[in-house]
Amino acid sequence: MESNETKPEKVHTSVLLNEVIEWLAPKPGGLYLDGTLGMAGHSSAILDAAGEGAQLAGLDRDEQALKLAGTRLEPYGEQAHRFHLAFSKFEAALDELGWDTIDGVVLDLGVSSLHLDRGERGFSFIKEGPLDMRMDPAGGMPPASSIINKGSYSDINRILKLYGEEPLASRITKAIIKAREEKKITTTLELASIVEKAYPAKRRALSRTHPATKTFQGLRIAVNSELEELQKFLQRIPDRLNPGARVAIISFHSLEDRIVKKAFKAESQNCDCPPMQPICTCGKVKRLNILSKKPILPTQEEMAVNPRSRSAKLRVAERAAEHES
Known part of the structure; x- marks a missing residue:
């Protein structure tokens, strides 16, 4: 049933x-x-x-x-x-x-x-799962984790700024680069936490949406072209x-x-x-x-x-x- x-x-x-x-x-x-x-x-x-x-x-x-x-x-x-x-x-x-x-x-x-309700698909910033975001995992496209861990500063910054329309793209990108120097970023909640901490405390308090909303949006759009x-x-x-x-x-x-x-x-x-x-x-x-x-x-x-x-x-x-x- x-x-x-x-x-x-x-x-x-x-x-x-x-x-x-x-x-x-x-x-x-x-x-x-x-x-x-x-x-x-x-x-x-x-x-x-x-x-x-x-x-x-x-x-x-x-x-x-x-x-x-x-x-x-x-x-x-x-x-x-x-x-x-x-x-x-x-x-x-x-x-x-x-x-x-x-x-x-x-x-x-x-x-x-x-996509959003199933953490294993990697689209959600509030549910734990692999940092994937591919609509067709078998389609040969690299997952979001590849962009986050291998992308250059300019590539990640461009994705967050252009596709995510994130005003703090540069600040978030720097935080991602710094975090990945210590260990690979492999899960959704890891990335969401990095982005959240990159937001100034006052801005976090005033935001009506989760700080990672635009970052995840930008990555998803880029991953799936x-x-x-x-x-x-x-x-x-x-x-x-x-x-x-x-x-x-x-x-x-x-x-x-x-x-x-x-x-x-x-x-x-x-x-x-x-x-x-x-x-x-x-x-x-x-x-x-x-x-x-x-x-x-x-x-x-x-x-x-x-x-x-x-x-x-x-x-x-x-x-x-x-x-x-």
Whole structure:
């Protein structure tokens, strides 16, 4: 019998679920892509809303998530297809299924409860575990411990400053370098303690979040090449969308949100030529229409029930018709 800890609906609460379904507007017979399958909360809701004949391809780098998602998607039979792939490799899944184009796609970026609630995955700064942070441990990427113990001062400082947006990046990096000279830093709580001690006492007292929050965020993004994955996806997904198909992306980090916003804006415009150039020579044609001028945020009710939704932002765009200009 499945325990509550392994039931997908107990492990993860899908963020902005109602909003995603409202904007995607799934339809009977439609083909859909969930690039971050997780525990299949968004996927199962899409299939429920779409009804008869709809199919969905769900991708995830995490084999544990795929296994749990399989349990949740079992009632949908051949309507649901799972792939052990990063979402930047979505074409491989579509090609295997013989889908030239699709009718909608959702991405729910960042980490899930499956990662944060299980200390052995190495994502949490409040649970002991190996300093890992890899979404796909078998994927060949080095763990976070490799960056912390082998990275140069400039590399670690850049990761904490750029990806973690940590104002005390330099101070924390110096503390990490000093600590690793005495012994290797191998666990999450070891690193969290080093970061916490690097924070001035007054700043620690006034902080609303754990001092290690931004450090762990920066490392996780670097370990999994999350921003590069997102950029690759955004460059290519418009080519596989039917006219009117919608792409809904939920981000939890300002860097992710800026990348999505910038990509949507670029794809919603004709011509990349300099403003002073009298004649267009680039030949660029817009591929997307932006549907959400501002990011869609969780309701107060959702944030009260699921505090992890507080930083979520949803942006939605639609594939432009061929004749639009």
